Amino acid sequence: MTDISDAPLSESSGIERLFVTVGTDYHRFDRMVWWLDEWMATKPDVQGAIVQRGTSAKSEHVESVDYLQRTQLVEEFQQATVVVCHGGPATILECRSNGIVPIVVPREEKYDEHVNDHQVDFCERLAAHGEIQMARTKDEFFRLLNLAVERGAPEVAVDDGHAAVSLIKFEDQMVELLGPRAETRSKELADVVPIRSDVQKIPVLFIGSVPRSGSTILSDLLNENPHMVNIGELVHLWERGVIENNLCGCGQSFSDCVFWGKVGEIAFGGWQHISGERMHTLQMRADRTRHIPRLLVPNISRYMATSTVQYGAVVSRILRAILEVSGKTVIVDTSKHVSTALLLRQLPDIDLRVLHLVRDPRGVANSWSKVIDRPEVQGENRAMDTLHPGRIGLRWLWFNFAFANMDRLGVPTTTIRYEDFVANPAETLDQIFEFAGVEPTGDELFGDEPLMLGEGHSVSGNPRRLDRKPVELRVDEKWRSDLDPKMRSLVSRVTGPMLDRYHYSKDV
Numbered sequence: 001m002t003d004i005s006d007a008p009l010s011e012s013s014g015i016e017r018l019f020v021t022v023g024t025d026y027h028r029f030d031r032m033v034w035w036l037d038e039w040m041a042t043k044p045d046v047q048g049a050i051v052q053r054g055t056s057a058k059s060e061h062v063e064s065v066d067y068l069q070r071t072q073l074v075e076e077f078q079q080a081t082v083v084v085c086h087g088g089p090a091t092i093l094e095c096r097s098n099g100i101v102p103i104v105v106p107r108e109e110k111y112d113e114h115v116n117d118h119q120v121d122f123c124e125r126l127a128a129h130g131e132i133q134m135a136r137t138k139d140e141f142f143r144l145l146n147l148a149v150e151r152g153a154p155e156v157a158v159d160d161g162h163a164a165v166s167l168i169k170f171e172d173q174m175v176e177l178l179g180p181r182a183e184t185r186s187k188e189l190a191d192v193v194p195i196r197s198d199v200q201k202i203p204v205l206f207i208g209s210v211p212r213s214g215s216t217i218l219s220d221l222l223n224e225n226p227h228m229v230n231i232g233e234l235v236h237l238w239e240r241g242v243i244e245n246n247l248c249g250c251g252q253s254f255s256d257c258v259f260w261g262k263v264g265e266i267a268f269g270g271w272q273h274i275s276g277e278r279m280h281t282l283q284m285r286a287d288r289t290r291h292i293p294r295l296l297v298p299n300i301s302r303y304m305a306t307s308t309v310q311y312g313a314v315v316s317r318i319l320r321a322i323l324e325v326s327g328k329t330v331i332v333d334t335s336k337h338v339s340t341a342l343l344l345r346q347l348p349d350i351d352l353r354v355l356h357l358v359r360d361p362r363g364v365a366n367s368w369s370k371v372i373d374r375p376e377v378q379g380e381n382r383a384m385d386t387l388h389p390g391r392i393g394l395r396w397l398w399f400n401f402a403f404a405n406m407d408r409l410g411v412p413t414t415t416i417r418y419e420d421f422v423a424n425p426a427e428t429l430d431q432i433f434e435f436a437g438v439e440p441t442g443d444e445l446f447g448d449e450p451l452m453l454g455e456g457h458s459v460s461g462n463p464r465r466l467d468r469k470p471v472e473l474r475v476d477e478k479w480r481s482d483l484d485p486k487m488r489s490l491v492s493r494v495t496g497p498m499l500d501r502y503h504y505s506k507d508v
């Protein structure tokens with residue numbers, strides 16, 4: 001990896017730090033790099049900018065790196081005063097959540113920069129609301145960069161409520177992009193992978209939520225139903241299970257767990273016959289936030305379809321093996337990611353239902369601000385990630401918006417508030433059991449004796465899944481005292497537009 005210079009741009013420039021990202025789509029986006037080079041050639045005094053070029057041409061005037069690690073990328077967004085990027089929603093959202101109004105050149109189909117013109121449609125709508133500055137011609141691109149030099153970056157703070165308003169506008173754009181309610185799941189993939197009528201579909205109850213919303217205890221309790229099996233965050237199977245050999249929910253390492261051993265045996269004749277690294281790479285091509293637009297648009301590229309089909313076939317094999325080994329009828333997957341839900345939705349032999357779990361964002365932010373050990377990682381001390389409350393607020397908006405709209409895509413969805421579940425666990429669990437189509441057994445779980453959970457095999461998730469203590473359900477309102485009042489107020493402002501929807505108070 002190239003060393004990234006921390007040198008700011010020269011003083012004569014109104015741009016203190018310029019970050020350019022063309023995205024990591026497999027299509028090249030040379031046009032933007034060439035335009036940038038042409039402009040930079042006229043500004044010999046501008047130094048210290050950086051381009052993440054992906055598969056595109058190397059810049060002649062600006063330091064280029066192929067790809068940045070996620071943490072470096074976040075750092076670049078935080079340090080940049082001016083960002084130039086392609087029209088990918090994930091990149092734009094990242095800019096907006098850092099208070100940046102980016103200069104955006106949408107990728108266009110006619111130049112073979114993308115499979116269709118969804119970036120153009122998307123950017124036109126955002127530009128109309130002043131969320132981005134769009135350039136579709138070289139002249140316009142030069143004009144915007146020159147303006148940035150003359151006047152500096154547009155001033156937008158992340159904590160002035162602007163970001164929340166932007167997100168709501170963003171939601172409107174996304175709703176428009178999603179189009180009318182779908183009656184059936186995507187037909188395109190069904191054409192590629194014929195649905196085999198003789199094979200029963202695999203029922204999957206997918207928990208969709210911002211991580212740390214209480215899905216661990218909820219899924220552990222769902223596992224107590226005689227017809228359900230909780231497998232934890234299947235999205236981390238390759239990285240944390242197969243590759244890192246973390247601890248399974250049963251307390252054994254992944255490679256020593258009898259349950260997962262049998263699953264591997266049935267699916268692939270043993271995990272040794274499949275490369276975790278290769279599968280992880282394939283997964284990254286099919287299941288990532290940046291692929292969401294492609295998982296949504298009707299004209300899925302051949303590349304995407306191939307990755308989805310290949311990876312989807314692997315996932316289906318694993319899920320079918322899980323049904324066989326567990327002897328249960330419904331699989332609970334707590335992966336939570338929006339992209340994973342959209343990927344499962346594309347698979348013709350999965351009967352997907354989404355359990356949308358919502359928790360008070362101030363509680364979620366408080367949980368994300370604590371350093372929590374991950375004892376399931378063997379041989380080294382690792383902790384769960386922490387994130388700034390403002391970013392959690394934005395993530396809360398984005399995840400809840402996405403899962404609130406899942407039924408528009410034809411995926412049956414039910415919404416549960418974590419606080420309601422804790423207050424009335426038996427009743428809430430029964431609602432979920434009915435939604436998943438299994439016999440309700442909520443009442444049997446909560447008697448006079450404290451409830452001890454049976455053995456489970458969640459492959460990854462919150463370290464609490466490894467606890468062997470009686471279940472204690474209580475509303476966790478520690479955030480009211482633990483979370484800094486300024487941060488509490490920031491989260492309330494950022495999530496304000498959606499708090500009412502889930503009956504959370506704005507004044508705390």
Ligand SMILES: [Zn+2]
Nearest residue numbers: 248250257457
């Ligand atoms: Zn296990």
